[in-house]
Amino acid sequence: MTRYDVVVVGGGHNALTAAAYLARAGCSVLVLERLAHVGGAAVSAQAFDGVPTRLSRYSYLVSLLPQRIVSDLGLRLDLVSRPVASYSPVQRGGRATGLLVEREEGEATRASFRDLTGSDAEYDAWRAFYAGVGDLAAAVAPTLTEELPLESSLRSQVDADLWRDVVEEPLGRAIMRRFRDDLVRGVVATDALIGTFASLHDASLAQNRCFLYHLIGNGTGEWRVPVGGMGAVTDALARAATEAGAEIRTGAGVSAIRPGPDEVEVAWHDGECEHVVHAGHVLAGVAPWVLQILLGGEEDPTTKPVGSQLKINLLLSRLPRLRSGLDPAVAFAGTLHLAEAASDLEVAWAAARRGELPDPLPGEVYCHSLTDPSILGDVPAGTHTLTYFGLHTPADLFDRDPGLKDEAVRRAIASLDAVLDEPIEPLLLRDGEGRPCLEAKIPQDVEADLAMPGGHLFHGPLEWPWASAHARLDTPAERWGVQTGHDRVLLCGSGARRGGAVSGLGGHNAAHAVLAAR
Numbered sequence: 001m002t003r004y005d006v007v008v009v010g011g012g013h014n015a016l017t018a019a020a021y022l023a024r025a026g027c028s029v030l031v032l033e034r035l036a037h038v039g040g041a042a043v044s045a046q047a048f049d050g051v052p053t054r055l056s057r058y059s060y061l062v063s064l065l066p067q068r069i070v071s072d073l074g075l076r077l078d079l080v081s082r083p084v085a086s087y088s089p090v091q092r093g094g095r096a097t098g099l100l101v102e103r104e105e106g107e108a109t110r111a112s113f114r115d116l117t118g119s120d121a122e123y124d125a126w127r128a129f130y131a132g133v134g135d136l137a138a139a140v141a142p143t144l145t146e147e148l149p150l151e152s153s154l155r156s157q158v159d160a161d162l163w164r165d166v167v168e169e170p171l172g173r174a175i176m177r178r179f180r181d182d183l184v185r186g187v188v189a190t191d192a193l194i195g196t197f198a199s200l201h202d203a204s205l206a207q208n209r210c211f212l213y214h215l216i217g218n219g220t221g222e223w224r225v226p227v228g229g230m231g232a233v234t235d236a237l238a239r240a241a242t243e244a245g246a247e248i249r250t251g252a253g254v255s256a257i258r259p260g261p262d263e264v265e266v267a268w269h270d271g272e273c274e275h276v277v278h279a280g281h282v283l284a285g286v287a288p289w290v291l292q293i294l295l296g297g298e299e300d301p302t303t304k305p306v307g308s309q310l311k312i313n314l315l316l317s318r319l320p321r322l323r324s325g326l327d328p329a330v331a332f333a334g335t336l337h338l339a340e341a342a343s344d345l346e347v348a349w350a351a352a353r354r355g356e357l358p359d360p361l362p363g364e365v366y367c368h369s370l371t372d373p374s375i376l377g378d379v380p381a382g383t384h385t386l387t388y389f390g391l392h393t394p395a396d397l398f399d400r401d402p403g404l405k406d407e408a409v410r411r412a413i414a415s416l417d418a419v420l421d422e423p424i425e426p427l428l429l430r431d432g433e434g435r436p437c438l439e440a441k442i443p444q445d446v447e448a449d450l451a452m453p454g455g456h457l458f459h460g461p462l463e464w465p466w467a468s469a470h471a472r473l474d475t476p477a478e479r480w481g482v483q484t485g486h487d488r489v490l491l492c493g494s495g496a497r498r499g500g501a502v503s504g505l506g507g508h509n510a511a512h513a514v515l516a517a518r
Contacts, residue, residue, distance in 0.1 A: 001247075003278045004028045006514060007266050009254045009294070010285030010493060012040025016237035016248075017507030018283050018492045020073050023244035025515055030277060031241070032252040032268050038238050040285075040450055041457070042502050044231030044375070047313055047439045050432020052377030053369075053385060055313045055439075056230040058446065059457075060366060060387050063217030063224065064503030065233070068145050075236040078227040082371050084334030089324050089419035090183050090341070092116065096323035096419070099183055103222070103334070117181045125178050129188070132162035133215055140212070140465060141219040144498055144505055147479040148467040167464070171208045172200030175342065185342035190364065190391070191215060195457040197308035197394045199349050200342065209462040213500055216465075223335075225371040233502060257282055257294045259486040281517075283492035283510045284484070287452060287459035291484065291491070307443030307455030308352075310363070310390030310408050315429045315437035318382040319367065321421040332367035332386070338415040340364070340391075348392040357397060357404055360418070361411040363390035383429065388412055395443035395454050402444075409440045459495035476516035480509040490514065 006022050008015045011033025019029045037043065041058035062079055070077060081103060089098040100112040105127075113123035139157040143149045155163050165174030171192050179185045189200050192211035200207055215221035226232045242248060251270055258265040264282045268275050284291045289304055319328035339348070339360040348358035369376050369385045376383055390412050398404050417423050428436040443455025452459065467473060467481075477483035481497030482490045492510035493499055499506035 001028070001030070002276070003263075004030045005279065006030075006281045006283060007032065007264070007277055007279040008283045008285060008492065009257065009266065010040065011035070011038035011248065011250065012285050012493060013042040013234055013237055013502055014493045014499065014504060014507035015283070015285035016234065016241050017069060017073070017504035018285075018511040019241040019246040019248070019507075020237060020244055021508060021511035022514060023241060023246040024073075025511075027514075029241075029246040030279075031246060031248045032254050032266070033248065033250045034253040034451065036250050038248060038250060039231060039234035041452070042230045042234045044229030048315060048429075048431040048437045051315060051379065051429065051437060053315055053379060053383070054229050054231065054375050054377065055385060056368065056387070057313065058311065058441070058450070059230050059502050060368065060389075061223040062226055062233065062502050063221060064144075064213065064501045064505065065217070066141070066145050066503070066505070067218055069504045069508055073237070073240040075240060077232060077236040079224040080227055080371050081222065081224055082334050084330060086187060086335040086337060087326065087331045088183055088187050088337035088340065089322060089331070090116075096325070098324045098326060098331075099187060100326070100330070101187070101334070113184075116183065122179060122181050122184050126184065129178050132159050133166070133221070135159065136162060136166060136212075137216040137221055138219045140216045144216075144465060145508055148465075148471075148473065148481050148497070151464070151466045151468055154466055166208055166212060170201045170203060170205060171211055175200065182341040182343050186340045186345055187337060189342055189345055190337060190340050193345065193391050194389070195307070195309055196462070197306070197349070197352070197392060199346060206461055209464060212465070213462055217503075225368050227372050227374060229368070229372070229375050230502065237504070254294060256296070257284075257291070257489060259295070259489055264488050280488065281514050282489045283514070284489060285493040285507070287456070287493065288484075288491060288495040289453045289460065290451065291489075295486070295489070305454040305456035305460045306395050307446060307452070307457060308392065308394040309443065309455075309457065310361075310388070310393045310412060311441040312388040312390070312409060312412055313439045314386040314388070314424075316384050316386060316424070316427045317380065317429055318427060319384050320424055320427055323419060323421045329370060332365065332384075333370050336365040338363050338365065338419065345391070352392045352394055352397060355397065355400065357408055357411065358392050359411055360415050361390055361408065362392060363388055363412055363415060365416065388416070393442065398442050398444055405440065405442050408442065409438075457494075458500035459493055462500050463497050465498045476513040480513040480516075482506070482510040482513050
């Protein structure tokens with residue numbers, strides 16, 4: 001075919017979501033993916049030679065994917081809850097201790113707060129704050145798969161103080177006002193900084209928007225583990241798209257998008273020759289910065305997104321013991337916070353802003369194999385995966401000094417070793433070539449692997465998931481938050497409004513905008 005109703009550029013999970021919805025609605029759909037496989041950042045991979053374990057190589061948990069999308073597309077997908085929300089080890093009064101937060105908070109959580117802080121006051125403040133956040137999530141979550149709501153309609157459903165704290169003022173103010181303990185403040189703050197390089201007191205409120213997106217998924221904000229790894233999410237979406245009739249081409253690199261008054265021309269190559277197809281609409285699953293280049297614009301380094309994360313995948317012969325004495329199967333079952341007290345986070349941000357690699361390096365650790373042992377494959381008993389996600393490591397640090405990656409990995413391991421009763425490196429398994437099973441990705445690696453500009457996980461800064469009173473909402477694309485400067489070219493990836501993270505929202509909303517315009 002040389003003409004389709006819709007051509008989707010990029011084959012990430014959002015692109016597949018859009019393709020599935022449109023094909024089910026009777027549209028002819030072509031998905032063009034540059035790589036040899038679909039999925040983008042939502043993939044599982046055998047990262048270590050000779051070791052069967054399949055790791056979630058880039059993205060690693062699911063929260064924002066609405067149950068509505070799962071149901072609409074009949075996705076065969078199993079998302080499993082982690083038994084622990086988080087554990088944050090710390091030294092207090094000369095002893096190793098920590099803060100344990102259960103997924104379903106009970107007496108163990110209250111006791112942990114009391115042991116750490118000396119009273120129930122911080123836990124009571126915690127419960128009050130997150131009750132308000134829960135009300136905000138309950139108001140916002142159902143709107144994510146609808147046309148953009150007006151800010152005023154959501155504000156009227158939420159406590160005024162909570163709205164001020166999360167939406168109108170830098171989040172750091174609320175955290176400092178509501179909590180007294182430095183570690184408790186930091187545990188709250190980390191959701192504002194995943195993939196976002198900002199101070200808690202940044203006037204841009206970038207940290208507030210990041211915080212909101214991390215806590216509104218399905219009205220609960222719970223982050224779950226996909227059985228089979230992130231690749232299972234992609235597999236389910238690809239199956240839904242192809243079963244509905246969408247055509248998926250891999251090894252198909254798009255070189256140009258040329259909008260016209262009645263259709264859009266898309267040029268792509270398969271490694272041997274150039275092809276041209278025409279479509280009524282083109283959906284861009286690539287970052288907006290990349291889309292502008294495909295539309296004929298120049299590469300503007302001043303507007304290029306800048307990612308800020310260090311991702312390390314490890315494979316261990318067993319889980320390490322902690323200095324606090326907590327059972328490793330409990331400590332690593334949720335999110336393990338490292339050097340993430342509020343003061344640590346601000347010191348690290350200030351260092352990175354000066355062009356220095358933070359020391360200690362704040363980050364978090366996840367053990368997916370405790371929740372989903374199916375990803376391990378045929379490995380010795382006791383084997384476990386660990387995923388480390390480091391904060392405040394912006395891409396420009398590594399641009400100035402490419403050799404800094406090795407030092408960043410060293411500091412990440414040092415942050416982990418600081419809370420362990422034994423060093424982690426002797427526990428690393430070896431691959432078929434005898435090398436330690438450790439894989440590190442800085443933003444430049446993510447860009448090289450996935451063509452995400454600057455290695456930015458969200459394709460650019462997040463936006464509020466609603467429209468202001470002055471927003472233009474004249475077209476379906478504007479009402480769904482997927483518009484570009486061309487009526488027939490829409491955003492469907494993480495760079496769309498309400499995009500970001502593994503949610504399918506960019507694809508869902510772009511597909512509905514196309515259907516509304518037909």
